[in-house]
């Protein structure tokens with residue numbers, strides 16, 4: 001039973017370890033999933049209003065995350081899932097802090113009416 005995001009990430013690493021598809025195949029899956037997400041975003045923006053989807057947008061976001069974890073796992077076949085998950089969590093926190101600062105900067109520029117922000 002998955003109780004939280006840590007459990008979900010650990011389960012995703014288990015799945016990635018069991019998947020026999022090699023690195024480049026995983027990468028091809030990632031690009032395909034990014035394409036499916038792009039279609040959903042285009043639809044949400046009103047550009048593909050005729051298109052029907054079997055998956056919700058959240059499902060495509062999950063597919064991209066799972067495919068990315070698959071790529072990450074296959075890129076480091078000697079690493080344990082605990083090592084990979086620890087590094088991923090640390091990088092998510094670091095990157096979230098960086099992206100947060102950028103978002104706040106963009107918001108301040110937008111609120112001041114600076115063009116291109």
Ligand SMILES: [Mg+2]
Nearest residue numbers: 033036060063
């Ligand atoms: Mg998908």
